[in-house]
Amino acid sequence: MTTTSPAGAPPAPRPAGPPPGRTARLIAALGPHATVLRGAGGLLTLIGALLPWATFVLNKGPYPDKATLQYFVAPFGVTGFRWQLLLFGIAALVLALAPVPARGRLLRGLAWGIIGIAVVNGLFITVEGGGLGAITVTDGSVACGAVVTLLAGVLVELGARAGGIEPRPVWTWRFGPWVERAVLVVVYVLMLFVVAATLTSGGTGGAANRYSGAVFLSFLAALGGAFAALHASGLMTWVATVAERHRVFSVLVLLAMALALPLTAAGNEYWMTVAANIGVYAATAIGLNIVVGLAGLLDLGYVAFLGIGAFVAANLSGAAAAKFDVHLPFALVMVISAVIAGMFGAVVGSPTLRVRGDYLAIVTLAFGEIFVRTAQNNIFGLTGGSNAIPGIPQVELFGTRFSDRIAVAGIQLPAGVLYYLLIVFLVAIVMLVFSHLKESRLGRAWIAIREDEDAARAMGIRTGPIKIMAFLCGATLAGFAGAFFAHKTGTVSYESFRFTESVTLIAAVILGGMGTVPGAVLGASLLFVLPEKLREFADYRLLLFGLALILIMRFRPQGLVPDRHRRAELARDPADEPPPGGSTAGSRAEVAA
Amino acid sequence: MSAPSAAPEAGRTGGGPILAAAGVTMQFGGLRALGDVSFDLMEGQIIGLIGPNGAGKTTLFNCLTGLYAPTSGSVSLRGERLPQDPALVTEKGIARTFQNIRLFPSMTAEENVLVGRHVRMKQSPLSSLLHGPKFKRSEAAARVRSGELLNFVGLGRFSDELARNLPYGDQRRLEIARALATDPSVLLLDEPTAGMNAQETEATRQLIFAIRDLGISVVVIEHDTKFIFTLCDRVLVLVQGELLVEGGPDEVRGDPRVVEAYLGAPPEEVEARLYSSAAVDESPGGAHRKEDGP
The missing domain is CATH 1.20.1440 (de novo design (two linked rop proteins))
Structure with missing residues (x-):
């Protein structure tokens, strides 16, 4: 065995100093x-x-x-x-x-x-x-x-x-605005086809x-x-900078591309269903990203909020409400589910005033377990227990049921396409909410708490209410997604909200990149497409997740889509990537010395 | 260095002390970290707080900022007793920096200062969500103010740099800018020149004078006695939690008890060292910096 590099040094191109391995x-x-x-x-x-x-x-x-x-x-x-x-x-x-x-x-x-x-x-x-x-x-x-x-x-x-x-x-080409936009459109169309090809x-x-x-x-x-x-x-970095210059345009074209997915090879009922499920988890992952990615509060029972949203919607739209001849419109059901989930979020968030770090993770883990057990026991007859709540009606709009196949301008679209379109809009709204919150006084306070809670308090941030706000906002978004989930699947069972799902969501956030919207979406897509694709490895699912996470933590700790700052940093200095966190630790050690 | 356009409002104290500590005692179990410390900080004054390691200087800061609740005694700002919560104390108008730099490392310099604006900004959760015109105005105003403060401490060109990537001295300055963003009437600096070279220390001295000229009263903890004696209007010497000496720089410098507390030397050596120390202090920009490591 030869020693190839001193401990901790990056193995790649090395200066001429140490003896080569x-x-x-x-x-x-x-x-x-x-x-x-x-x-x-x-x-x-x-x-x-x-x-x-x-x-x-x-x-x-x-x-x-x-x-x-x-x-x-x-x-x-x-x-x-x-x-x-x-x-x-x-x-x-x-x-x-x-x-x-x-x-x-x-x-x-x-x-x-x-x-x-x-x-x-x-x-x-x-x-x-x-x-x-x-x-x-x-x-x-x-x-x-x-x-x-x-x-x-x-x-x-x-x-x-x-x-x-x-x-x-590093390419610094600049073209006229419309040329650049045309380039972006071409790139996004290619991306759409790559996504469709990957799915199928x-x-x-x-x-x-x-x-x-x-x-x-x-x-x-x-x-x-x-x-x-x-x-x-370096072309991708260039495209990213161009996209940054035409931000609104990019977002609109990306939205259009997402809506155009049913027109590609992925446009059949099966893939529409898979894509809609990915959308549900993407929206939930973005909500979780507020709690974990922005505020830095590890929540191991987060999927319970998705469950609460789903059960509330199931009761409001399903047989329970029909008994009283109550028929609420879907949008209202959704808002009520989100609000109730958000209230639970605030309740669960309140222990965060007292516990930090690992202890908070334990509290949230316990909450997730409590939710699953109570739902399993059909508490107050609200969750259906092991029978689940079946028969939740499909969403209807202008007499069209969302599960029907429809034809637009002579093109026959696959069944379930309306659910897909709806979830695309919902995910878009959730993304907007996330990025708006992130770029506000509240969002900065969350990040400050994540970075250094004591310093945040010394800067006048009342950490208690702000942390509860994080839980409330995250849970509300999950509640939204839950209401959609209930109507889409037609049946809600506690089985869908187990600990594994929480772990998968956290894994999605970490894998994709903490605190970023595309990261959460990409992470959720990967972690919910892969099991769909790799049915034969179903027994090894958690093993493979664990392996993937270890690899990500080792080779790309900032996640697949790093934060904007990190991107800017990489763009400025492509050759030399400082180890994340390393320099801070260094300067702290310097002070302590 | 350009002064921020909107200088923090000067207090309406009418001659009384702006910050007053009365009999502050801090007991950690059997350990008496602070014993009956009292002092007054007048408007526009710079007070230096010196003492050997473990004398209770940072503990006193923590009592002043509401991080610790003093076992007995009280702290009041403009005659009003301070609440027991760092966030509320900051809102009242006391801002601080930390001995070990505690910036938000993954935020940019500008964002760090914007966090400092937190208490002076009004944004309801709903407006944060909708980004309406009122939100945009408040955000723009905060950014303008942050830009001014970054320029004030000389970091204007680094506003988009991540805090953790800034050089060490600039991180200290950024921490000061972040504290100033809360529009304080009293600024507490915990070892602002620790680990700095002679030039950086001089720049910090000028910065603290500029802050004082904005009408902000300053309390500085520092081991560098030369720095303290040339900066402060008054100096407090804290030894083993007790206020040993209080007075003007010259008074304190000449006090044999101070030298003894610092050096623990026999009296005849105390005399000798005192002279050499004073001599070095008067040499302009001398290389001699520290009695005591950071």
């Missing part, structure tokens, strides 16, 4: 051959894409006709991951030869995409085929596509590092399609590689 020496020795390595990696990727990947047929499932065995076996069949690999290979070859800025960094992104595709599909075939034989040689049939591709990915990575990883370029890749999971998980993960790996390469090119 084995890897560093290897990279240095490969230096002159960087172009050859890159080119060879690219070529090998192309070859890997065209080789057969599995030595035998994989369709042993209950629906052999639907199994995508051709996908893995047939050589020269350019479908699925094969065309992604072809694209990556060509891109690597071009980058090996053409003088593109920051090409080492770009190639690195591609390399990890190639490695990801090879590993995901290789592992899948190995597991399904019962051993390493499935991806190498058995009885005369040869299938080394996965191995060759993995090797290709490693070669590209080595070549990229041997040639040097350049700093990310691998098709619907479950027994009918045992390959969906692998196909989806492979697509995700390719997407990640492409994303990393684009990010390395």
